[in-house]
Amino acid sequence: MAEEYKIKVQNITKEYDLFKTQSEKLKSFFALNRKEVPHFWSLMGVSLTVKAGETLGLIGVNGSGKSTLSNIISGIIPQTTGTVDVKGDTSIIAIGAGLRGNLTGLENIRLKALMQGLTNPEIDALMDDIVSFADIGDFLYQPVKSYSSGMKSRLGFSIAVHVNPDILIIDEALSVGDDTFYQKCLDKINEFKAEKKTIVFVSHSLKQVEMMCDRVAWIHYGTLHQIGETDEVVGDYRKFTKWFKGLTKKEKQQFQLKMKQDQKNFDVEAFQNEITEARQKAEPDNPHVASDVKRDLYGSVISEKMSKPNIILTWAVLILVLFFCAVNVSGHSLTEIIKNPIRIVQPTHTLHVPDQVNQIK
Numbered sequence: 395m396a397e398e399y400k401i402k403v404q405n406i407t408k409e410y411d412l413f414k415t416q417s418e419k420l421k422s423f424f425a426l427n428r429k430e431v432p433h434f435w436s437l438m439g440v441s442l443t444v445k446a447g448e449t450l451g452l453i454g455v456n457g458s459g460k461s462t463l464s465n466i467i468s469g470i471i472p473q474t475t476g477t478v479d480v481k482g483d484t485s486i487i488a489i490g491a492g493l494r495g496n497l498t499g500l501e502n503i504r505l506k507a508l509m510q511g512l513t514n515p516e517i518d519a520l521m522d523d524i525v526s527f528a529d530i531g532d533f534l535y536q537p538v539k540s541y542s543s544g545m546k547s548r549l550g551f552s553i554a555v556h557v558n559p560d561i562l563i564i565d566e567a568l569s570v571g572d573d574t575f576y577q578k579c580l581d582k583i584n585e586f587k588a589e590k591k592t593i594v595f596v597s598h599s600l601k602q603v604e605m606m607c608d609r610v611a612w613i614h615y616g617t618l619h620q621i622g623e624t625d626e627v628v629g630d631y632r633k634f635t636k637w638f639k640g641l642t643k644k645e646k647q648q649f650q651l652k653m654k655q656d657q658k659n660f661d662v663e664a665f666q667n668e669i670t671e672a673r674q675k676a677e678p679d680n681p682h683v684a685s686d687v688k689r690d691l692y693g694s695v696i697s698e699k700m701s702k703p704n705i706i707l708t709w710a711v712l713i714l715v716l717f718f719c720a721v722n723v724s725g726h727s728l729t730e731i732i733k734n735p736i737r738i739v740q741p742t743h744t745l746h747v748p749d750q751v752n753q754i755k
C-alpha cells in the first residue's frame with residue numbers, strides 16, 4: 395500500500411515578471427505592454443511529497459526558492475504550473491507572514507484565526523493563551539507595522555501554533571527570536587512532532603534541521619537538487635557550501651550569475667514536452683498523454699495574467715459601456731444612432747441654467 399502523504403506537489407513552477415514600475419505591471423495586466431518584460435523562474439519543476447507525521451526540512455542558499463515553495467504549499471501564492479495536493483489545514487509561520495501592518499496585534503490574532511476557520515467564541519477562548527505565548531506586552535495594542543521582526547515572529551508563531559493546524563509550515567521563524575522564545579518554540583514544535591503532525595521546516599540553521607527533521611529537501615536555484623535522509627542531504631549540502639566558500643570572489647559571482655541566467659532562460663514549453671515524452675514512453679498505448687500532461691500542468695492553476703479571450707472580452711465590454719454612455723448623453727434613441735451614427739456627437743439638447751439660479755443671480 396502506498397504510504398499516506400499529507401502534501402504532494404508535482405511539476406511546480408513559479409514565474410515572476412520583473413517589472414520595473416507599477417505602471418508597467420498595470421499595462422501588462424491589460425496586455426498593453428509592448429516591451430518584453432524580463433521573466434524569472436523561481437521554481438523550475440519541483441515535485442515532492444511530505445508523508446503524514448513527518449518533519450521535512452527545506453534547505454538551500456538565499457533565493458533558491460524555499461519560501462516560494464512553502465508559500466505555494468500554504469496557498470498564499472499560486473503556482474504557474476503543476477498540482478498541489480494538501481490534505482488538511484495548513485498554518486504558516488514566517489516572519490510576519492499574513493500579518494496586516496495597519497492592524498494591531500490583537501486585531502491580527504482575530505483576523506488570522508477567523509481566516510483559519512475558527513469562530514469568535516473559539517478565538518475568545520484561545521486569546522489568553524495566544525497573548526501569553528507571544529509575550530509582547532503593550533505592543534499588542536499597536537499596529538504591527540511598528541513591530542521589530544522578532545515581535546512579528548513571536549506573534550505569528552503564537553497564532554499559528556494555537557489554531558491547531560494539521561500541517562505546520564515554519565519558514566525561518568526561529569532565526570529572529572531571542573533564546574527564551576527560541577526554546578519555547580522548540581518545545582512547541584516537539585509537542586507537534588509528538589502529536590504526529592506534519593511539519594515543513596525551512597531554515598538556514600543546519601543544526602536545527604539536523605535536530606528536527608526526518609528528511610530534508612535541498613532546493614537549489616529553483617530545482618529540487620536532492621531529497622532524502624537528513625544526514626545524507628545535509629552532509630552533501632555542507633560539501634557544496636564548503637566548495638562554494640573556497641571559490642574566489644569572481645568565481646562565486648560567475649557561478650551565481652550562471653545559475654540566475656538559467657532561471658531566466660527556463661523554457662516551460664520544453665519542460666512540458668519533456669514530461670510528455672517521458673509519459674508517452676511509460677504509457678505507449680495512451681493516446682491522450684499530451685492533453686493529460688497539459689491538464690496536470692495548467693488544470694488547477696489560477697492564472698495571474700488575463701488570457702487572450704478574457705482580454706478581448708474586457709475590451710469589448712469596455713467599448714460597449716462607453717458606447718451606451720455616449721448614446722445616453724446624446725439624447726437620441728439607440729435605433730436613431732444605429733441608423734445615423736454621426737448623431738452620437740449631435741446631442742438633442744444642451745445644458746441650460748435653471749430659471750431659479752438666474753433669479754438668484
Ligand SMILES: Nc1ncnc2c1ncn2[C@@H]1O[C@H](COP(=O)(O)OP(=O)(O)OP(=O)(O)O)[C@@H](O)[C@H]1O
Nearest residue numbers: 410411434436454455456457458459460461462463
Ligand atoms: N515577488 C517577486 N517578484 C520577483 N522575484 C521574486 C519575488 N518573490 C521572490 N522572487 C525571487 O524568487 C527567488 C526565490 O525566492 P525565495 O524567497 O523563495 O528564496 P528563499 O530560498 O526562500 O531565500 P531566503 O533563504 O533568502 O529566504 C529569488 O531569486 C527571489 O528574488
